[in-house]
Each structure stands twice: as structure tokens, then as C-alpha cells.
Amino acid sequence: MKITEFLIIDLDARELVNAKHSTRCALSLAELEVLKSLVSNVGEVVSKETLNAAGWPGRVVAPSSLTQCMSSLRKKLHGQTDIELKNIPRYGYSLCIIEAAEDPSFKLVDSDSRQETVELSASQLNNYATPTTQNTAITKTWSSVFKPMLLRVAVMSVVVTLIAGLHFSGGLKVIVNHLSLLTEPDVASITAKSFSLAQNQSQLHTVQLDDQTTKITAKNVVDNWFNYDNIFKNATEKQLFAFENGRYESVALCNQFNGSCIDKQPLNLVRAVSAPTPPLDIQWLADTKLRMEQVTYNNILLDEFAPADKGLVEDVFRADVYYYSESQNVVRADVRLSLIFESANRGKLVAAACITDDMLKEISIRYQFSGEFKVTQTMVDGKAVSTYLVDVDDRSFTSPQQISKESATIYREIRKNVLQNERMVLRQLYQDDDSGVWMLPLWGETIVWAHREQVSL
Numbered sequence: 006m007k008i009t010e011f012l013i014i015d016l017d018a019r020e021l022v023n024a025k026h027s028t029r030c031a032l033s034l035a036e037l038e039v040l041k042s043l044v045s046n047v048g049e050v051v052s053k054e055t056l057n058a059a060g061w062p063g064r065v066v067a068p069s070s071l072t073q074c075m076s077s078l079r080k081k082l083h084g085q086t087d088i089e090l091k092n093i094p095r096y097g098y099s100l101c102i103i104e105a106a107e108d109p110s111f112k113l114v115d116s117d118s119r120q121e122t123v124e125l126s127a128s129q130l131n132n133y134a135t136p137t138t139q140n141t142a143i144t145k146t147w148s149s150v151f152k153p154m155l156l157r158v159a160v161m162s163v164v165v166t167l168i169a170g171l172h173f174s175g176g177l178k179v180i181v182n183h184l185s186l187l188t189e190p191d192v193a194s195i196t197a198k199s200f201s202l203a204q205n206q207s208q209l210h211t212v213q214l215d216d217q218t219t220k221i222t223a224k225n226v227v228d229n230w231f232n233y234d235n236i237f238k239n240a241t242e243k244q245l246f247a248f249e250n251g252r253y254e255s256v257a258l259c260n261q262f263n264g265s266c267i268d269k270q271p272l273n274l275v276r277a278v279s280a281p282t283p284p285l286d287i288q289w290l291a292d293t294k295l296r297m298e299q300v301t302y303n304n305i306l307l308d309e310f311a312p313a314d315k316g317l318v319e320d321v322f323r324a325d326v327y328y329y330s331e332s333q334n335v336v337r338a339d340v341r342l343s344l345i346f347e348s349a350n351r352g353k354l355v356a357a358a359c360i361t362d363d364m365l366k367e368i369s370i371r372y373q374f375s376g377e378f379k380v381t382q383t384m385v386d387g388k389a390v391s392t393y394l395v396d397v398d399d400r401s402f403t404s405p406q407q408i409s410k411e412s413a414t415i416y417r418e419i420r421k422n423v424l425q426n427e428r429m430v431l432r433q434l435y436q437d438d439d440s441g442v443w444m445l446p447l448w449g450e451t452i453v454w455a456h457r458e459q460v461s462l
Contacts, residue, residue, distance in 0.1 A: 069194030207243035233287035257454035265437035271454035324455035
């Protein structure tokens with residue numbers, strides 16, 4: 006099966022053959038069938054369902070199987086400058102062949118155009134040409150040159166007018182925001198693995214987004230901590246969610262899980278993966294948390310949702326998230342989410358975070374946004390993942406008068422959200438009566454296990 010002039014698929018040998026460099030690369034059965042499906046529909050978008058059916062016929066596989074297959078194919082196509090394997094968020098993939106640019110020095114001219122050019126030149130240079138011949142040449146020049154030019158000007162005027170109208174009406178911003186959301190990756194997999202933590206049965210749920218290959222193991226998590234036996238010594242099962250976005254690793258831990266999280270203060274930790282970070286003393290952190298959490302800065306007022314209708318129920322999620330580094334200073338994000346559902350998939354949301362650290366011991370940063378949301382739900386590896394798309398209609402950001410090196414990490418991330426995003430994407434990966442696990446825009450995408458309460462309005 007031919008892909009490009011020099012690249013073919015040897016179906017019998019199940020190999021990718023580069024005839025130009027005389028190289029061969031073995032393909033797995035799934036890679037072969039997925040690549041054949043893409044080549045057969047070159048330039049078109051092939052849905053994830055179609056690719057799954059091609060690569061794993063008759064089998065039900067995790068979304069991560071296709072993600073890993075596409076990542077492997079990209080590596081095997083590396084160096085092929087005329088091929089691009091594109092991810093189409095929320096739908097599928099497309100194999101695109103990049104054609105070589107046409108050399109203008111060899112551009113062909115059709116015979117009619119060439120004849121018109123010759124006639125015009127003759128009418129100008131031949132002193133014996135008749136008026137009829139001259140008029141014919143001028144008429145052809147008008148038809149072939151000026152009419153297309155006027156048509157292009159008219160089309161450009163219509164486009165400029167439309168864009169200007171959308172801009173001043175606010176519609177252009179809405180369109181741009183909707184298009185930007187199409188690039189947001191989906192949750193590709195939530196992989197659960199059992200392990201032992203402080204001699205207690207525990208489960209680690211590793212979260213991956215589309216096109217991510219980084220995986221967190223239980224060993225990675227435990228190796229980053231020490232002196233935790235007294236903190237995690239209760240006999241209750243431990244549940245952890247973990248995610249790495251390439252810059253930061255976040256881990257959310259429920260220390261007491263019995264079918265649901267009965268831990269009133271789940272532990273949420275963030276660290277940078279780009280810089281070496283020594284293992285965290287969990288006992289020291291527990292003492293520091295106890296001191297820092299004696300003051301709660303973050304309260305969401307109920308009148309944010311005024312006027313309140315009778316029978317409404319407000320879902321309130323609260324969490325403390327701690328960022329640690331090589332220093333003895335930790336940064337605390339006191340986070341609140343407040344949601345009111347007006348229907349099964351729509352409602353209003355207020356999100357707020359107060360950021361302090363152990364050095365400044367006062368409010369240094371406050372960030373809040375609110376707006377109407379639409380929620381969609383998908384099943385990922387047996388877990389219901391809810392994606393909240395929030396149209397931000399109000400936002401506030403208090404810049405600090407003084408900031409530490411550690412606090413600067415979250416300041417830069419939030420500042421980018423304030424400047425760039427008119428719509429926010431929040432994901433909920435798990436919920437029970439007493440808690441919920443969220444991916445929130447703090448240190449990039451940050452996993453947060455929050456305590457949940459419901460208030461009747």
C-alpha cells in the first residue's frame with residue numbers, strides 16, 4: 006500500500022518501508038490496521054470509533070490504547086516531512102500528505118490566455134491594426150483582468166464588513182472562544198492500580214489527556230514522600246488521583262475511603278517536575294497545614310446567585326492545595342467552587358482561590374471568576390467524567406504587593422488565564438455525597454480532591 010512516492014506499507018511483512026533510505030520499521034497488528042484506515046481516507050477525518058474498530062476488531066479497549074497507538078505511529082513516521090498525523094480533538098485523527106510547493110518558473114499557461122496576450126501585444130505594436138481588432142483586444146483584457154479584480158475586492162469588502170460587525174457586537178469573541186475550546190484535549194484514560202501505602206490497601210488512579218504519554222506510578226508518588234506512617238496509619242483504604250501536565254505533578258489523596266471519601270480534609274499536593282525536588286516530610290507538612298488552615302480566607306457569598314429561587318440547591322466544594330519545592334516554604338491555595346444547577350446540564354458557577362504561603366502569612370493573591378456553565382458527561386474507563394464549559398462573565402484578580410519565589414509559580418499560571426480565557430474548562434473526575442475530584446486551572450491542570458456540602462436556598 007503506497008503512502009507517498011517513497012513510503013509504502015508492506016502488508017505481508019507488516020512493515021513500514023522507506024524506499025528512499027532503504028529502511029524498514031515493524032508495525033504491530035493494531036498499528037498496521039489503524040494506519041491502513043488512515044491511508045485509505047487520506048486528508049479526511051477518521052473517527053476514534055472507526056479506528057478502534059479497525060485496530061481492535063470485536064474488542065472493547067480503553068481510550069488510551071488508541072492514544073498510545075497514535076503516539077507510536079508518530080514516532081515511526083518521524084522524519085517524514087511530507088506527512089502530518091493530526092489529532093482532531095473530540096472526534097478522531099487525520100493523515101495529511103503535504104504536497105511540494107509548485108515552482109512558479111514552470112507554471113503552465115493555457116492556450117486561450119496565451120492567445121489573448123499575443124493579440125493585445127499585436128494591437129499595440131502593429132500600426133496597421135484596424136480599430137475593430139484593437140477594441141476586441143481591449144475587451145478581452147477587461148474581461149480577463151479587471152472583472153476578477155473587482156470580484157475579489159467585493160468579496161473582501163463583504164468579509165471585512167462581516168468581521169467588523171461581529172467584532173462590535175461581541176460575536177467575534179464568542180466564535181473565537183468556541184473555536185479555542187475545540188483544541189482542548191479530552192480525558193483519554195483513568196487507569197487504576199492497587200498498591201500499599203503505610204501498610205494499607207490503596208488505589209492510584211492515573212489520569213491522562215489526549216496525546217499525553219507521561220505516566221505516574223505508585224512508586225513515583227511514594228518516593229516523593231517520607232515520614233508519613235503516623236499520618237496514614239488508620240486502617241481505612243486510601244484512594245489517590247494523580248496527573249502530570251509536563252510541568253507540574255499533582256496528587257489528590259483521600260486518607261479515609263469506605264465506598265466514598267469520608268475524609269473531611271483530603272490531601273492535595275503539587276510539585277514542579279522540571280526542577281529537582283527533595284522528598285516531602287508529610288509529618289512536617291501536616292503540622293504546617295494545621296497552622297496555616299486556622300485561618301480561612303475564602304468565602305463565597307450566597308448572594309452571588311441572587312435572585313435565588315425557592316427549591317434551589319447549592320453544591321459547595323472546598324479544598325486546600327499545597328505546592329512544595331526544594332525550599333522550606335509551601336504555598337497554599339484555599340479553593341472554593343459553588344454550583345447551582347438550573348437544569349440537568351446547565352447552571353451557574355462561582356470559583357475562587359486565595360493563595361498564601363508560609364513566609365508571607367497573609368493573602369497575597371486572590372482569583373475569582375463566575376458565569377453560566379454547560380456540562381457534558383462521558384464514560385472513561387468506567388468512570389463518569391463531567392466537563393464544565395463556563396462562559397466567564399465576571400472575573401477578579403488581586404495582584405500581590407509582595408510575592409515569594411514559590412508563589413510566583415501559581416501567579417504566572419493564573420495571570421495567563423486572566424489574560425487569555427473568556428471561557429474556562431473544568432473537569433470533574435469523581436463525585437460522591439461527601440466529596441468530588443476536580444481538574445482545576447491552578448498550576449496548569451491540577452487534580453484537587455474537595456470536600457462537598459449542599460446548601461438549600
